[in-house]
Each structure stands twice: as structure tokens, then as C-alpha cells.
Amino acid sequence: MTSQTLSFTILGTGALGGFYGARLLHHGFQVRFIAHSDADYMRQHGLRVDSPLGDLHHFPVDVYRASDEIPQSDVVCVALKTTQNHQLVDLLRPLVRPGTVILNFQNGLTMEEALSEAFPDSPVVAGLCFLCSNKLGPGHIAHLDYGLVSFAPQDARGQAWVPRLMDAFASSGVKVERFPSLLKARWRKLAWNIPFNGLSVVLDANTDSIMRDPDARALAEQLMAEVALGAAACGAPFDAGFTAKLLEVTEAMTPYAPSMRLDYLAKRALEIEFMYDRPLREVAKLGVRLPAVEAIARQLHFLDRRNRQGDT
Amino acid sequence: MTSQTLSFTILGTGALGGFYGARLLHHGFQVRFIAHSDADYMRQHGLRVDSPLGDLHHFPVDVYRASDEIPQSDVVCVALKTTQNHQLVDLLRPLVRPGTVILNFQNGLTMEEALSEAFPDSPVVAGLCFLCSNKLGPGHIAHLDYGLVSFAPQDARGQAWVPRLMDAFASSGVKVERFPSLLKARWRKLAWNIPFNGLSVVLDANTDSIMRDPDARALAEQLMAEVALGAAACGAPFDAGFTAKLLEVTEAMTPYAPSMRLDYLAKRALEIEFMYDRPLREVAKLGVRLPAVEAIARQLHFLDRRNRQGDT
Structure with missing residues (x-):
């Protein structure tokens, strides 16, 4: 099988899944989108991505609801927020056959372990996205900047797939890189x-x-230093100068509302569990505490709860 | 000198100084109030305190501006926010003669050391106030609940004054207690x-x-546990069960907006330096860090700065 023949199912057609799916589609790959509330709209109007790489408007597009009969694809891209992960395995079950590659775009820690456990016959690869995009409305994504996907395999079977996946994304105009250690890649992103x-x-x-x-x-900086401690404790220490470089890059960025802020402002659930609680749990197993990270996580839980319950 | 002959100058006629000054005045002590923006109003309308202990309206009252010629009192009560402490010594200079007692009502850590240093011939006593009161407007205080003053001397000279001060406040209807260790009293309040x-x-x-x-x-609880560590490091460890009791009391309290929240909502400067930075500095001298307290202090500095500069 060459990369040109690959087919993709994008589970979650938001700012991230919509963007990458549209790029793959633009290059001629078969792409199936799974959408929830936007499915009807996308069937009628297609998928629109405004981007400095060139605006795209795909119509018609293959759109499904999760409950539909969905043809098998070679690669299933997980582009749901981790706040949906309580139902992720159920959603993936009909999409994953032995050999189906699971490409996980989510943020956080420990997601791929859970996927490998639930689908022991499937290669699992993480695609860490450095992307700045927003969903403007149903089937309408604004890509603002960046877009790099860093591919890191969960295991040896995933590793064998990395070159083909990189090839597919690169040929679709997406910047790609390969990161050999998934654990290290995950902790670097948490930083x-x-x-x-x-x-x-x-x-x-x-x-x-x-x-x-x-x-x-x-x-x-205090929080980043604690993350560095956590990474080192988990056997994924940062290279010298990594956090300093990260601060520099952040300083040079255009003013940017991180995804959690957008979620908060839209009163959506926040990705606290996989971005904060899981890393804290992993380091706690090793007897390490990250007190300032703990403090922020607790503040976020409080604010998230109040934000969505209207409880003041 | 018996307590009945004591005279008081109240430096700062806000929610706290106004309340205690009115109580002392009610019992017949001579009380001189120093006010800033409210001085003219108080000269015309006096001082009003609404309280479950009985409403008080004193008219006329002895009101001064800091720049006026002010007669000497036996006791000067410091009832300014610590955000004014950069000018506190200058404000006290004309009020303090050798032997004048300085009774400090402020919140935080290290204030009394600075006072003793600036006024080496004056007894210094801390009066830790457990008071829930608000200023409603010029010369108008609402006392809501509590009111205990815990007296703790800065040094031996202060110690000799504690009984007389306690007597004066107690006879004015204020609950009083004596706390032998100022350092311990201060840390307990910080908890x-x-x-x-x-x-x-x-x-x-x-x-x-x-x-x-x-x-x-x-x-x-995490923050309180860090404060307990700080207190212990400074040689003022909490008694067993103290923090648990404090949480219980807080749970039983009527819903309450702490003074810093009221300051924030009114866009006044927050007492971050003496309540957070000084305790952090004292424990840092001993090689101890309180990371979650640090995190909160930094958040407060950011919010305070934005709140008062309108800078978003």
C-alpha cells in the first residue's frame, strides 16, 4: 500500500480535524468526516477552511454521524477533545479493524496507552499538533498560523507507520516532523x-x-519548571535550554488565545483531566508533587464547574 | 495612668479604625480620628457605625487630616491598609513621642519590626482584628459580625502595655484576648x-x-498546609488540629467577601506585599519555598496591576 492510496476517517470535525482533513482531501486522499451537530450543515454546504495556505472549500464531502454505517478507512484520526474520552472507545469500535491505524491528535498524557489497551491489534501513533485554528461555525474553520504535526509512535507497530503518515501529511502541504519518543513528545507539549x-x-x-x-x-516559568521536573521524573527529561527556547517562542508569537481559553469563553468543558490531572497522577506514582500545577488544576476545576453550571 | 484616662489617635478611619474608634469613644475615651478624603464630611456629619452591638452616631468628632497639627495621644492605632506603608513612618512621626504606644491593627507579617526600628523609644503592640465590617460611605461604617482583637506585644515594653490596652477595649464592648507570641499570632492569621x-x-x-x-x-487546604510549613520553619508552628479547626470555622461562617476581594472589586490596591511577599521572603531566608502560595501571589500581582491600570 503506498501513501497515495491511504484513506482517512476524521473523528471530530472541529478546528483541528477540519483543518487537517481538508488538507488531505485537497491532495486527493479519500477522507471521511464524522461530525455531530454540524453533519446536516456540512452535507448541504461542505467544508470551508480559510487559511494563509490558500482557502479551501470542499463540496460535497463525505460526512457521517457516529451512529451511521461508516466505510472502513486505513487511518482513523482522533480529533475530539479529551473531554469526550469517556466515550472514545465506543466511538472508535466500529471504525477500527485489526490493522487500522489510530492517529491521535489529542493533547495531554496517557491517551495512547488507553487506545493500545482497547485496540491491541491496531498500530497507534500520536500526532502532536502545533496549530492555531478556530472553528467559526458549522463546517467553517479559520486556520490562523502554524500547523506542524509531530509524529510519535506508541509502539513498534506504530513506528512502522510513521513514514507513510508523514508522507501523506507532507504531500498535503502540512509541515511534519518525527519524534522518536512519544513520552518525551507529550511532556514537551505539556511544557x-x-x-x-x-x-x-x-x-x-x-x-x-x-x-x-x-x-x-x-x-x-514556575509552572514550566515544575513540568520539567515531572518530565525528568518520568524518564523524559527536557534538553538543556528547551524551556528557555519555549518562552522565547511564546514571546515572539502573535497574541494568542489558547484552546482552553476559547473553550472557557464558549462555556465548553475544559480539558483538565488529560492536561493536568493525568500528568499529576503519573508523577505522583513516582512520589513527585508539582504544587503550583496542582494549584492551577484545582482553580481550573472550580472555574470550569461554575462556568458550565452557572453556579456562583 | 489608669486605662480610663487613655487617649487614642486612630490613623485611618475606614471599616476597621472607624469601628474600634467609635467603640472607644462610646465608652468615654478621648479619640482623635485621622481621615483623608472623608475629613470634611466627618466634621459636618460625625461618625456613624451600624452594628449588632447597637448603632452609634458620634457628633461632633475630633477629625484631623494628617497634615493638621494633632494633639498628642497616649496610643496611636494604625488602621491604614499596608498598601500605604511606604508613607507610614512619615505619617506616624508627628504622632509618636517617646512613650507613645503604637497599636498596629494591620494584616500581614513584619510590620511591627519596621515600627520598632523607626520608633525605638515606643512600645509596639499588635492588635490582630477578627472583624467583619465594611465602609458604606464617608464616616459611615457597617459592622457585620465578630470584632475580637488579639493583643500580642512586639517586645517587653509592649508587653507591659497589653493589660491596659485590653482593659480599654474590653470596657468598650470589644472582645479581647492576649496572645503571648506575636510571630505565632501573625502566622495563625496568615493561615x-x-x-x-x-x-x-x-x-x-x-x-x-x-x-x-x-x-x-x-x-x-493546600495553601493552608504550606502556610503551616512556613510557620513551623519560622519557629511558630501551629498547634495540632489548628488548621482543621480553621476550616471548620470557615465552613460555618456566613458567606463572606474577604477584605482583599472588596478592595479588588473597588479597584483599590491589594495588600499583597505584607500578606504574601513578606511571608515568602521570610521563609526563603530559611531555605523554604511555598510554591502554591508563590503561584497565588503572582496571580494577585498580575490581577491587581491590570485591575488598576485598566490594562487588558
Whole structure:
């Protein structure tokens, strides 16, 4: 099987799944989208992605609801928020046959272990996305910046798939890289996500406000240093200079509302469990505590609960 | 000199100084009030305190501006917020002669050391106030609940004054207690102030919302446990069961907006330096870090700065 013949099912047609699915479709791959509330709209109007890479409008597109009979694809891309993970295995069950590759785009820690456990016959690969995009409305995505996917295999079977997946995405105009250690890749991403997603919600601030305030910036650094401790404890230490570089990059970014902030403002559930609680649980198993990360996680749970229950 | 002949100058006629000054005045002590923006109003309308202990309206009252010639009193009560402490010594200079007692009502850590240093010939006593009162307007205070003053001397000279001060306040209808160790008294007060003042601002929540949410409550306990570590490091360990009791009391309190929250909502400067930065600095000298307290302090600095500069 060459990469040109690959077919993809995109589970979750939001800012992330919509963007990557549209790129793959544009290059001629067969792409099946699973949408929830937007399915009817997308059947009538297709999928639109505004992007500095060129605006795309695909019509018609193959759209399914999760409950539909869905043809088998070679690759199933998980592009749901982790707040849906209590139903993820059930959603994947009809999509995954022995040999189906599961490509997981989610943020956090421990998601791929759960996938491998539930689907022991399927290769699992993580695709860590460095993407800035928003969903504007049903079937309408605005890609703002970036887009790199960093591919990291969960196991040897996943590893064998990485080159083909990279090839497919690269040929679709997506920047790709390969990261040999999934654990290290996950922790590196947490080094940014834990400080900036959480603080953007708790402080009601974008990255630029955080970076230019001496105390908010010091707190971001404090959190990042704790994540570095956690990564090292888990056997995935950061390279020297990595966190300093990450702060530099963040400083140079255009003002940016992290996804958790957008979720909060839209009163959607926050991805606290996989981004905070799971990393804290993993390091706790090793006798390590990250007190400032704990504090932020608890603040987020409080704010999330109040935000969605209207309970003040 | 018997306590009946004592005279008092109240530096700062807000929710706290106004309440205690009115009680002392009611019992017949000579009380001089120093007010800032409210001085003219109080000269024309006096001082009004609504209270479950009985409403008081004193007219006329002795009101001064700090720049006026002010007659000497035996006791100067410091009832300014610590956010004014950069000018406190200058304000006290004309009020304090050798032998004048300085009774400090402020919240935080290290204030009395600075006072003793600036006024080496004056006894210094801390009066830790457990008071729930608000200023409603110029010369108008609403006393809601509590009112205990815990007297703790800064040094031996202060200690000799404690009984006379206690007698004066007790005879004015104020509950009093004596606390032999100032350091211990200060840390015990921080055990409540650090969690609940800070979280009330950062989470935009009153004490009851914090206590009934499992994560916010766990965070309050985390912060309190760090304060206990700090207290122990400084040689002022809490008694067994103290923090558990404090949480119980907080749970039983009527819903309450801590003073820092009221300051924040009124866009006044927050007492972060003496309530957070100084305790952190004192424990840092001993090689101890309180990471969650640090995190909250940094959040407060960020929020305070934005709140008062309108900078988003």
C-alpha cells in the first residue's frame, strides 16, 4: 500500500480535524468526516477552511454521524477533545479493524496507552499538533498560523507507520516532523500547555498579556519548571535550554488565545483531566508533587464547574 | 495612668479604625480620628457605625487630616491598609513621642519590626482584628459580625502595655484576648488570610463558594498546609488540629467577601506585599519555598496591576 492510496476517517470535525482533513482531501486522499451537530450543515454546504495556505472549500464531502454505517478507512484520526474520552472507545469500535491505524491528535498524557489497551491489534501513533485554528461555525474553520504535526509512535507497530503518515501529511502541504519518543513528545507539549492554557483561563488573558507582565511570566516559568521536573521524573527529561527556547517562542508569537481559553469563553468543558490531572497522577506514582500545577488544576476545576453550571 | 484616662489617635478611619474608634469613644475615651478624603464630611456629619452591638452616631468628632497639627495621644492605632506603608513612618512621626504606644491593627507579617526600628523609644503592640465590617460611605461604617482583637506585644515594653490596652477595649464592648507570641499570632492569621483573601480574588468567589467546591476547598487546604510549613520553619508552628479547626470555622461562617476581594472589586490596591511577599521572603531566608502560595501571589500581582491600570 503506498501513501497515495491511504484513506482517512476524521473523528471530530472541529478546528483541528477540519483543518487537517481538508488538507488531505485537497491532495486527493479519500477522507471521511464524522461530525455531530454540524453533519446536516456540512452535507448541504461542505467544508470551508480559510487559511494563509490558500482557502479551501470542499463540496460535497463525505460526512457521517457516529451512529451511521461508516466505510472502513486505513487511518482513523482522533480529533475530539479529551473531554469526550469517556466515550472514545465506543466511538472508535466500529471504525477500527485489526490493522487500522489510530492517529491521535489529542493533547495531554496517557491517551495512547488507553487506545493500545482497547485496540491491541491496531498500530497507534500520536500526532502532536502545533496549530492555531478556530472553528467559526458549522463546517467553517479559520486556520490562523502554524500547523506542524509531530509524529510519535506508541509502539513498534506504530513506528512502522510513521513514514507513510508523514508522507501523506507532507504531500498535503502540512509541515511534519518525527519524534522518536512519544513520552518525551507529550511532556514537551505539556511544557507549553500546562502554563499557558491554564493561566489564560484563570487570569482571563492571552499569551501576550501573560508574557509582558513580570509576575504572570514568572508564574508561567514556575509552572514550566515544575513540568520539567515531572518530565525528568518520568524518564523524559527536557534538553538543556528547551524551556528557555519555549518562552522565547511564546514571546515572539502573535497574541494568542489558547484552546482552553476559547473553550472557557464558549462555556465548553475544559480539558483538565488529560492536561493536568493525568500528568499529576503519573508523577505522583513516582512520589513527585508539582504544587503550583496542582494549584492551577484545582482553580481550573472550580472555574470550569461554575462556568458550565452557572453556579456562583 | 489608669486605662480610663487613655487617649487614642486612630490613623485611618475606614471599616476597621472607624469601628474600634467609635467603640472607644462610646465608652468615654478621648479619640482623635485621622481621615483623608472623608475629613470634611466627618466634621459636618460625625461618625456613624451600624452594628449588632447597637448603632452609634458620634457628633461632633475630633477629625484631623494628617497634615493638621494633632494633639498628642497616649496610643496611636494604625488602621491604614499596608498598601500605604511606604508613607507610614512619615505619617506616624508627628504622632509618636517617646512613650507613645503604637497599636498596629494591620494584616500581614513584619510590620511591627519596621515600627520598632523607626520608633525605638515606643512600645509596639499588635492588635490582630477578627472583624467583619465594611465602609458604606464617608464616616459611615457597617459592622457585620465578630470584632475580637488579639493583643500580642512586639517586645517587653509592649508587653507591659497589653493589660491596659485590653482593659480599654474590653470596657468598650470589644472582645479581647492576649496572645503571648506575636510571630505565632501573625502566622495563625496568615493561615486564613493567605488562602481565602487570595482565592476570593483569583476565583472571584466568596468563602462559601470556595468551601463547598471540592477543588477550591482542596486548594485552600493546600495553601493552608504550606502556610503551616512556613510557620513551623519560622519557629511558630501551629498547634495540632489548628488548621482543621480553621476550616471548620470557615465552613460555618456566613458567606463572606474577604477584605482583599472588596478592595479588588473597588479597584483599590491589594495588600499583597505584607500578606504574601513578606511571608515568602521570610521563609526563603530559611531555605523554604511555598510554591502554591508563590503561584497565588503572582496571580494577585498580575490581577491587581491590570485591575488598576485598566490594562487588558
